[in-house]
Amino acid sequence: MLGARSQAAGGAPAVRGSTAGAGAWPGTVPAVTPVPQAPPAMELASVCSHPGWCVTTLGLALLLWVKRRWSWQPRHCPTDLSGKTAIVTGANSGIGKCVALDLARRNARTILACRSQERGQAAVVEIQRATGNPHVLLRLVDTSSMASVRHFAHQVLQEEERLDILVNNAGLTGLPFSITAEGLEVTFATNHLGPFLLTNLLLDLLRRSAPARIVNVSSFKHKTGKIDLQELTGRKKPPNVYRVYNSTKLMNILFTNELARRLQGTGVTVNALNPGVVRTEIMRHFSWPARALFTLAGLLIKTPKEGATSTIYCAVSEEVSGVTGKYFDSDCALVLPVAPARDPVLARKLWEVSEQLTGLGEGLSKAPTALGRRRQTGDELGLGEAGVPEEGR
Numbered sequence: 001m002l003g004a005r006s007q008a009a010g011g012a013p014a015v016r017g018s019t020a021g022a023g024a025w026p027g028t029v030p031a032v033t034p035v036p037q038a039p040p041a042m043e044l045a046s047v048c049s050h051p052g053w054c055v056t057t058l059g060l061a062l063l064l065w066v067k068r069r070w071s072w073q074p075r076h077c078p079t080d081l082s083g084k085t086a087i088v089t090g091a092n093s094g095i096g097k098c099v100a101l102d103l104a105r106r107n108a109r110t111i112l113a114c115r116s117q118e119r120g121q122a123a124v125v126e127i128q129r130a131t132g133n134p135h136v137l138l139r140l141v142d143t144s145s146m147a148s149v150r151h152f153a154h155q156v157l158q159e160e161e162r163l164d165i166l167v168n169n170a171g172l173t174g175l176p177f178s179i180t181a182e183g184l185e186v187t188f189a190t191n192h193l194g195p196f197l198l199t200n201l202l203l204d205l206l207r208r209s210a211p212a213r214i215v216n217v218s219s220f221k222h223k224t225g226k227i228d229l230q231e232l233t234g235r236k237k238p239p240n241v242y243r244v245y246n247s248t249k250l251m252n253i254l255f256t257n258e259l260a261r262r263l264q265g266t267g268v269t270v271n272a273l274n275p276g277v278v279r280t281e282i283m284r285h286f287s288w289p290a291r292a293l294f295t296l297a298g299l300l301i302k303t304p305k306e307g308a309t310s311t312i313y314c315a316v317s318e319e320v321s322g323v324t325g326k327y328f329d330s331d332c333a334l335v336l337p338v339a340p341a342r343d344p345v346l347a348r349k350l351w352e353v354s355e356q357l358t359g360l361g362e363g364l365s366k367a368p369t370a371l372g373r374r375r376q377t378g379d380e381l382g383l384g385e386a387g388v389p390e391e392g393r
C-alpha cells in the first residue's frame with residue numbers, strides 16, 4: 001500500500017526497509033521508506049492474539065467451569081435447620097450475608113452478629129424478605145473489642161436455649177497499624193482474639209446443643225502469615241498492612257486445630273476454610289488504585305454467593321458431619337494448610353497467649369481495661385520473634 005501510494009504521487013517506487021539500489025535511476029536520490037515499527041502495545045496484542053493463547057485460555061476457563069460445576073453446591077444440599085440456632089459474625093455484607101441467607105433459608109433461627117445497627121438491620125430485613133423466615137435477628141458485636149464480645153456472649157447465653165452453628169466470619173484487612181483502647185493491634189483483635197474469645201464464651205452452650213459446628217473463615221493468605229507477638233500486641237510495627245492480616249488468617253487455622261483437640265468427644269466440631277478470592281467489600285480500607293484493580297478483576301473472581309460455598313459446606317453439609325480440625329479450600333476440598341498452620345506446639349502456645357490477652361478464664365465480668373496490664377512480651381509468653389515457640393525450635 002505504501003509503495004502504491006508513493007508511486008501514484010509521482011515519486012520512485014518505494015523499497016521496504018532499504019535504499020532503492022537496483023531499482024533507482026542513476027543520479028537520483030533513492031526513496032527510503034522506513035519499516036513501520038509496531039508500538040509495544042500492538043506487539044503485545046499480537047502475541048496475545050496468537051491462537052495458542054486463545055486455546056490455552058479457553059481450555060483453562062473450561063477447566064475452571066467444570067471444576068466449579070462439579071464442586072459441592074448449597075442448593076443441592078437438603079439439610080434443614082428447623083429448630084436449630086446459628087450465629088454468623090460479620091453478616092451484613094459479603095460472604096457472611098450470603099451464609100446467613102442460606103442458613104435462614106434452611107429455617108434456622110439466624111442471629112446476625114454485626115457491629116453496625118443500621119447495616120445489620122438492613123441485612124435482617126433483606127434476609128427475612130428473601131427467605132420468609134421471621135426468626136432472623138440482629139445482635140450487636142464489635143469483634144475488635146473484648147468488652148463488646150463479652151457483652152454479646154452474655155446476651156446470647158441469656159436469650160438462647162441452644163446454639164448449633166457458630167460461623168466466625170467477621171474480618172478485615174488493609175487498616176493502618178493502630179492499637180485499640182484495650183491495648184491490642186486492631187486487625188489481630190478483630191480477626192483472631194475476638195473470635196477466639198467469643199467461641200470460648202459460647203462453648204458450653206454449643207456443647208449442650210451437640211452435635212454442633214464451629215466454622216472459622218480463614219484464607220489462602222495464611223500461607224505467608226507469621227506469628228510475632230510483639231507485632232500483634234503493638235510493641236513492634238509490622239512491615240506492612242498485609243502482614244498482620246495474613247498472620248491472623250494463619251491463627252484462625254492454629255486456633256481451629258487446638259480447639260478441635262480440646263473438643264474431642266464432645267460432639268462439637270470445628271473446621272477452617274478458605275473462601276477463595278471473592279468480590280466483596282474486603283478491600284474497603286485499601287488505596288483507590290488497589291480497589292480499582294480489584295473491581296476490574298471482579299469480572300473473573302467469585303461472587304459473594306460463590307465465595308460463601310465453602311463456609312456453608314462446613315456449616316451444614318452431611319459430608320462434614322463429624323469431621324473436625326480440618327481445612328477446606330474454596331472448592332470444598334479437604335486440603336493441607338502450610339506446615340506452621342499444622343504445628344501443634346505453636347497452636348498450643350497461641351492458645352495460651354490468646355487466653356492471657358483476652359483474660360479468658362477470669363469469668364464473663366472481667367473488666368476489659370485489665371487487658372492492657374496483662375500484655376506481656378513474646379519472650380515472657382514463650383513466643384519468639386519468628387513466632388516459633390522456644391521449645392519447638
Ligand SMILES: NC(=O)c1ccc[n+]([C@@H]2O[C@H](COP(=O)([O-])OP(=O)(O)OC[C@H]3O[C@@H](n4cnc5c(N)ncnc54)[C@H](OP(=O)(O)O)[C@@H]3O)[C@@H](O)[C@H]2O)c1
Nearest residue numbers: 090093094095115142143144170171219277278280281282
Ligand atoms: N473477599 C475475599 O477475597 C476473601 C478471601 C479470603 C478470606 N476472606 C475472609 O472472609 C471473611 C468475610 O469477608 P468478606 O470478603 O465478606 O468482606 P466484607 O464484605 O468486608 O465483610 C466483612 C464483614 O465483617 C464485618 N466486620 C469487620 N470488622 C468487624 C468488627 N470489628 N466487628 C464485627 N464485624 C466486623 C464487616 O462489618 P462492617 O460492614 O460493619 O464493616 C462485614 O460485615 C473475612 O474473615 C475475610 O478475611 C475474604
